[in-house]
Amino acid sequence: MTIAALEALSFGLGRTARAAHASGHRFVLLTGDRSVYRHELATAHGAYGVDVIDVDTFDPDAVRDALASLPDLAGLINTTDTWSVPAADLAQELGLPGPDPEAVKLLRDKARVRRTLHRAGLSAGTAVEVEPQSDSAELVLQAVGLPAVLKVSAGTSSRDVWIVHDYEGLRTALGEAEERAGGAGGLDGSLFAEAFLAGPLYSAETLSWEGHTRLLGVLSRQTSRLPAVREEAAAFPVALPPDELAAIERWVGDVLATAGHEQGFAHVEFVLTGRGPELVEINRRIGGALVAEAMCRTLDVNVYEALVDVTLGRRPRLLDAPLRPTGPAVAFVLVYADEPGVLEGWSGLEGLNAFPGEVSWYPVRAPGDSVRHVGDQRGCTGMVLAEAPTAELAQHRAWSAATTVRPVMKTAERG
Numbered sequence: 001m002t003i004a005a006l007e008a009l010s011f012g013l014g015r016t017a018r019a020a021h022a023s024g025h026r027f028v029l030l031t032g033d034r035s036v037y038r039h040e041l042a043t044a045h046g047a048y049g050v051d052v053i054d055v056d057t058f059d060p061d062a063v064r065d066a067l068a069s070l071p072d073l074a075g076l077i078n079t080t081d082t083w084s085v086p087a088a089d090l091a092q093e094l095g096l097p098g099p100d101p102e103a104v105k106l107l108r109d110k111a112r113v114r115r116t117l118h119r120a121g122l123s124a125g126t127a128v129e130v131e132p133q134s135d136s137a138e139l140v141l142q143a144v145g146l147p148a149v150l151k152v153s154a155g156t157s158s159r160d161v162w163i164v165h166d167y168e169g170l171r172t173a174l175g176e177a178e179e180r181a182g183g184a185g186g187l188d189g190s191l192f193a194e195a196f197l198a199g200p201l202y203s204a205e206t207l208s209w210e211g212h213t214r215l216l217g218v219l220s221r222q223t224s225r226l227p228a229v230r231e232e233a234a235a236f237p238v239a240l241p242p243d244e245l246a247a248i249e250r251w252v253g254d255v256l257a258t259a260g261h262e263q264g265f266a267h268v269e270f271v272l273t274g275r276g277p278e279l280v281e282i283n284r285r286i287g288g289a290l291v292a293e294a295m296c297r298t299l300d301v302n303v304y305e306a307l308v309d310v311t312l313g314r315r316p317r318l319l320d321a322p323l324r325p326t327g328p329a330v331a332f333v334l335v336y337a338d339e340p341g342v343l344e345g346w347s348g349l350e351g352l353n354a355f356p357g358e359v360s361w362y363p364v365r366a367p368g369d370s371v372r373h374v375g376d377q378r379g380c381t382g383m384v385l386a387e388a389p390t391a392e393l394a395q396h397r398a399w400s401a402a403t404t405v406r407p408v409m410k411t412a413e414r415g
Contacts, residue, residue, distance in 0.1 A: 002070045003311060004028045005077040006087045007057050009288050010364060012304060013040035015296060016077070017050045019304040023312070025074060030066050032057040039363055057083060063090065075311035079285045081156045084108060097313030099284070103260035107284045111153045111192040113259055114279070120258045122251075123279055125195035132177035132191045137170045140193045146170065147196035150177060153189030157377035160187055161229045163196060197271035197278050202238060204252045204268040205287050205295060207306055209315050211262045215249035216299070216323065219291060220391065221269070230376045233399060235331035235391035236294040251277050264310045265303075267291065290362060290385055294330035297387065299323065328387035331394035332362075333402035336379045337371045341409035343381060348405040357386035357397035361405075371409070381407045 003025045005016065013029065020027035028051045034041065037050075044050045055066045067073060067090065076096050078087030084104050091098030106112055114127035128143040130136040130150075140148055150162040150173050160180060162173035181187045201221040207214050217237035224230050240248070252268050259282055267287040269280035286292045286307060295303050306316035337343065345367045352359045363382040365371065373379055384402040388394035 001072045001074040002026045002028055003075045003077060003308065004030060004067060004070055004073060005079070006030050006063065006090070007032070007080050007083045008037070008077070009079045009286070009292075010036055011040060011290060011362060012079070012286070012292050013037055013050050014044035015292070015302050015304045016307065017044050019302055019308045022305065023308050025308070026051065028053060028070060030055050030057055030063060035366070038366055060086065060090075067094065075308075075313070077307065077311050079307070081108065081154075081283055081285065084284060097311065099263060100260070103262070104284065106260055107282055109153045109189070110151065110155070110281050111190065113282060114192075114194055117255060117258060117279060122255055122258055124275070127192045127194050129190050129192045130174070132174060132181040132187065134171045134174045134178070136174050137167065140170060140174075141167070144193045144195055148193050149196050150174070150191060150193050152187045152191055155188050158230045159376045159378070160191075161376075163229060165196075197273055197280065199271045199273040199278075201269065201271055201280065203234075203287065203291070204248060204266075204270065205236075205291065206252055206256065206266045206268060207264070207316060207318055208256060208261060208266065209263050209310070209319055211257055212319070213249075213253040213256050213266075214319050214323070215245070215252060216295060216303070216318075217325070218245070218248065219287065219294070220395070230336070230379070231289075231334060233331065233333040233395060233402075234289070234291065234294075235329065235395040235398075236291070236298055237325055237329065238391055248277055255279060256282070265307065289334070290330075290332045290383055293385070294332070297330050298325045298327045300325075300327040328358075329389065329391040329394045330385060330387055331391060331398040332383045332385040333398045334377070334380045335382050335384060335402055335405050335407065337374050337381055337407045337409055339409060339411055340372050340374060341370075341411035343367055343369045343371055344408045344410050346382065346405055346407055351404055352384065352401055355386070355397060355401040357388050357394060357401070359397070359401045360385045371407075 003020045017027040030053050056062045076091045088101040088104040111127040117123035118126040147165040152160045164170040203219045205216045219236045220238050222233040265286040267283040270277045306318040309316040365381040386398035
């Protein structure tokens with residue numbers, strides 16, 4: 001029997017392959033760009049290898065043909081936002097286990113999710129769609145007020161997100177949105193405005209089955225200062241008071257149920273405001289970057305086994321297993337290029353083993369890659385991961401090590 005993945009997150013293929021093989025299945029990746037998975041494909045080997053089929057994953061017919069060529073296809077994995085809707089549609093078309101495509105479409109529309117939760121009393125504010133032009137400033141002021149957040153309904157990787165604190169900044173952000181809407185590729189969905197949430201950012205890592213949700217832990221998230229809006233660091237698991245953790249578990253269960261997410265992992269970003277948790281967004285997948293790696297290490301279990309269970313249409317064993325963090329706490333820091341250009345390599349990698357915490361380097365890019373954007377996650381060239389007895393100490397270790405690593409870029413001026 002075969003389990004296929006329609007693209008995947010950059011990290012986690014090796015653990016997914018091990019989970020698939022443990023269940024007696026071959027694991028196949030369909031991808032339009034195998035360079036995204038350099039690190040994973042280089043480290044996944046032997047009995048737990050990943051078979052790769054090169055195919056235009058934006059071409060539904062080509063994907064259908066590739067899946068038809070696989071013997072005894074038992075399940076279709078999707079761990080990305082971009083391919084979540086096509087994967088759900090294909091699973092239904094092929095009679096494979098999978099989520100309701102309509103629920104997936106709702107979760108891919110951040111504005112619809114916000115409005116749905118607001119109507120249910122689970123979000124203090126709503127979403128207001130606006131035209132990407134400076135003349136929309138008055139509408140945002142009247143409907144949302146300041147400070148506000150502008151973003152696109154189907155955005156990923158912190159792209160096309162503007163946090164505005166005053167009227168001038170609002171008009172500037174709307175002008176930039178107008179430029180991007182008219183440029184190559186345009187905006188990924190419609191532009192909308194919502195209230196700015198004051199407080200620290202976290203993510204709830206959850207697993208659901210038939211409407212029951214289990215909180216696997218809470219991850220801290222550090223973001224950059226303006227003008228860039230990008231994620232800089234994360235740590236797991238956050239040590240919250242037991243009553244507060246229980247309240248978050250109840251809240252996130254209600255949020256996911258209202259949004260129609262009934263099975264599988266979810267990565268739910270929220271701000272812990274003075275009045276309690278408020279949703280930022282829902283990703284109906286396992287956490288990206290090194291979030292899942294952190295969970296595997298801390299919980300001392302291959303959480304991708306639950307991904308395989310759900311893909312095969314069976315209740316994930318992780319829902320009923322004892323959930324005790326017996327492994328180390330984990331933190332990771334994203335290392336960004338300072339300016340666009342061609343990556344030549346990194347300085348400082350040779351010194352990482354001098355730092356405490358079993359420090360590891362996870363490259364996202366490779367020498368020779370072109371880095372065009374540095375204001376969001378597309379500018380990330382790699383990540384430094386560290387372990388410690390607590391998430392706080394792991395964060396300190398990862399940050400201290402990451403500050404010594406610097407991407408070496410060949411820019412136009414140097415070229």
